[in-house]
Amino acid sequence: MNTTRAAGMPGLDEPSAGLAGHGAENAPLLSIESVGKRFGAVEVLRDISLAVAPGEIFALLGPSGCGKSTLLRTIAGFETPSTGRIVLDGEDVTRRPPNKRPVNMVFQSYAVFPHMTVAENVAYGLVVERVPKEKIETRVVAALEQVRLADFATRRPEQLSGGQRQRVALARALIKRPRLLLLDEPLSALDAKLRDAMRLELVKLQDTVGITFVIVTHDQSEALAMADRVAVLEGGRLRQVATPPELYRRPADAFVADFIGSVHAFDVRRIERDGTGLLLDVDRLGQLALPGELPAGVASGEQGTDGAVLVVRPEHIAVTDGSLPASDVHVSGRLGDIAFQGDHSIVEIALGDGSSLGAVVDEGTGDALQRIGVDAPVTAHWSIGDMRLLPRDATHDDLRS
């Protein structure tokens, strides 16, 4: 379905694609409509459009500086977009201050008020709202129970661990019963063990409260594991919006492919249509016949420096020093480091010109390669079906026009 998408506008029509039960058929809870943001001469967000369906966990994923935090702060109301609109529940909230939006946020530093007790922190949003005292008390007790902090009500923030502080921040936001909960890098400040536990806990919590979550993260495994749908941002532009399996299997361009997992990319020199398929001239691999249509954002003919690439994932690459299936694509090189990872090993194959290829192999192959020894000539091979022809940057076309 990616191949039929309009070039240059990844993500816009994506909610309808591969989304069971979410998105297009329901009215979106949040729509971001061609939002742009500049800070002086710096363009932090460029023409971002996406829709978040009610009840889903939506992740904004990208490397640091990609604009994902700015986008989140724009949704919360801390930044006003330079162009475009933000529509929440059918209402334009673009210029509404943060205290007037039915949206709450869990900050990266948790931002727990240090001079208040846990209970006072959690109650704050209701006190400001002038909710009657008795009601506040019962709701605070319920909120603290929900995040398993019932015994900590009278503690001060400095007496809590990082994980507990985060749960205070969560309870403080959830007690407001927001339409949308924003989480800024919710797991980044926790240690690895706690991170895994909290990840599960967040998903479970979202399930019980039924509030839509928008999560900002730079960690692709976090986004893939938690989110129903993921928006990949880079350089202030939206690269792709899709479900985690789709992002992995059908990335819109080389950046997404490499950011979600990793890929080895071969430069494509020339593409020609050949009956039902394509005939490619690929750097290092030579002439290849690839079945299927031209993907979005890729034109046939001579490819420039910003043209198409042919990618393969390390987990699809096999390594041998003997014979290989005749139909497989292959490159030869010398065996480099073998990194033992338990149930699998990551094998490096030096390709001679300083570049190298990584392959994920199973335990047995890893042991066998270990015996051959470093620097032995080997061949990396994979099926042509595991390769994908992708534009380097799917957002490139509309920028040039």
Place this chain on the structure above:
Amino acid sequence: MSRGDPKGPFDYSRKWSLRIVFLIGAVFLYVPILVLIAFSFNDSRRGGNVIWKGFTTKYYAKAFGNEELMLAFGNSITIAVLSTVASVVLGTLAAVFLWRFRFPFRSAVEGLVTLPIVIPEICMGVALAMFFSRFGWSGVGDAPWPLNLSNIVIAHITFSFPFAAMVIRTRLASFNAETAEAARDLGASEWRAFRDVLVPHLRPGLVAAALLSFTLSLDDFVVTFFTSGPGTVTFPVKIYSMVRFSVTPEINAASTVLILMTLVLTFLALRYQRIAS
């Protein structure tokens, strides 16, 4: 701590040279004050008299009975309170403004705010005296209280406000701006977030700034001397004029009361800060 122990590299308290330096420092700092306090109880007609003539509290009674001295004392307290309130409010505004916003020439503005700290006080005094007389403000001594002190209050604000701004600015540096945003996010207006989150964080800085402004104002002589008129004498100026005739134990007694007051104030402020945190 037997004498046989070898000295550690950071065992400064056991070095004789350092002990002597410390002793000399303490002597010069506190002995004059202790002598001043002790001789306020001396039953002698002259305060400069270093011969102990017996214990008496009559000079305290005399000091409290001295109407001019009491008036000066009242003026000093009034001026200190008013200029402290104004300095802390202005200092907070300036500090938050400089911290919160980016604008052209920000560092220049910051320098301008703190400049009065380094300007010699005598210059400030002369400049303010000329300024007030140019605008006919020096003749306000006959105006009803506390307007008669207005020019001195303004003068005191000009030199104590930069200190307040600096102290509060320092405290602001440790503020997590996300907590103010969190308050906004939870429904607080800009003002409510300021009151509920920023002010509690600033509190120790505000107390320190207030204490500093208060003591700066209370014991200021130079600027006050240039801006006070015959009807608006402050405590330090009054003491100075009394000393010019003769040093009596009455002055010792008045000074002792002043020292006691500042000590109590500082103690209360520190205690309050400990409770608040």
